[in-house]
Amino acid sequence: MDRRDFTYRLSLVTMSSILGADIVFGHNMPKNYLPLGLQDPDPFELFHKDKEMVVLNDKPWNMEAKAHLLNDDITPNQYMFIRNNGKIPQNIDVSKWTLTIDGESVKNPKTYTLDELKRRFTQHTYQLTLECGGNGRSEFNPPAKGNQWTIGAVSCAEWTGVRLRDVLEDVGVNPDAVYIGYHAADTHLSGDPKKEPISRGVPLAKALQDETLLAFSMNGQDIPLAHGYPLRLVCGGWPASTSGKWLTRISVRNQVHDGEKMGGSSYRVPCETVAPGTKVDDENMCIIESMPIKSLITYPKSGALIKQGQTLKMNGHAWAGELEVSKMEYSIDFGSTWHHCSLKKPTNRLAWQHFNVTIPFPQKGYYEVWARATDSQGKSQPMVLPGWNPKGYLNNACHRIAVKIV
């Protein structure tokens, strides 16, 4: 995001709230003057993020969590990763925000104000897991270009909104509809207004699920600016790139949506496994749909020291895209033997599930605790790395922590 653009024409009130203090002689400032205190805003303050979050990029903003920051059952904003492809929209006027539903396969295209969406349709709340398709990219070899996410591009917040299905029913969808595509208010990094930074979508069946929301609240409050204020599509369990932020338009398509980042190697992987480094033609690449089984140890931090004779209480979350997690195990002998963790049911479909376990250790020394989840179809996380792909997507390898018994 261009910081100058961002502060251009901000009101005194907004500037004061970003600065955290009244601008006492603010009325004397020349028009479009940028106070020094706003010239290089601290991203942690700007987005209300915890100082332990890791900034991967500032143009556009990309930020990830560390494993131990994700310990809450429901992810609060300060620990939620940010993945932007373009510039965050500026000077948003909620009273003028609209959502248009159009496309080849819509019977009666319509435009709704935010107020109409809230009033006319029943509101629903779900906890929904959003993981960037590129989470874990940094582990692949040969390396893949793009943000070098480690393990922290995942969240599970509580989203409130109306069902996309209910709104699609209101406009009427033709029988030839197969896909929906989103359009949003963020702008391309080049500044070219004709280019969209990203415009992805999902097959109609996913769009019609109960949990697919047009959301206007996150964790009981307005969605934070970086996460799509004031309206966002949320498709839990799928690559988070399908959850369009700053949503202005949804097109109901009679073909697979062909928006920005739907083709080439974007959010697509080789349809068949390939050897690391293989060049794969576009026609042999398939769109990522449901995310694979994965888990994260969120307590303790890697490097924990434990006194001999004491046990370790460990906990974390597991998620499985469209599926449920059916088993959670850990190993302290580098994957040779596995033991059960206790695993909770999800609060709702597509929410991550919480696990915990108390681990005894046989003697003093260095250990690694590995965690492995299995989904309801019997698929487990790979112990080291899953199949290589050109853009480094879908790394669902077991998470591990180091532990010393002293």
Ligand SMILES: Nc1nc2c(c(=O)[nH]1)N[C@H]1C(S)=C(S)[C@@H](COP(=O)(O)O)O[C@H]1N2
């Ligand atoms: N309009 C818009 N929506 C977007 C993006 C974007 O750049 N612009 N990024 C997508 C990607 S790639 C991801 S991983 C998620 C990140 O959501 P978050 O920043 O709220 O964590 O938003 C998705 N929705």
Ligand SMILES: [Mo]
């Ligand atoms: Mo992403």
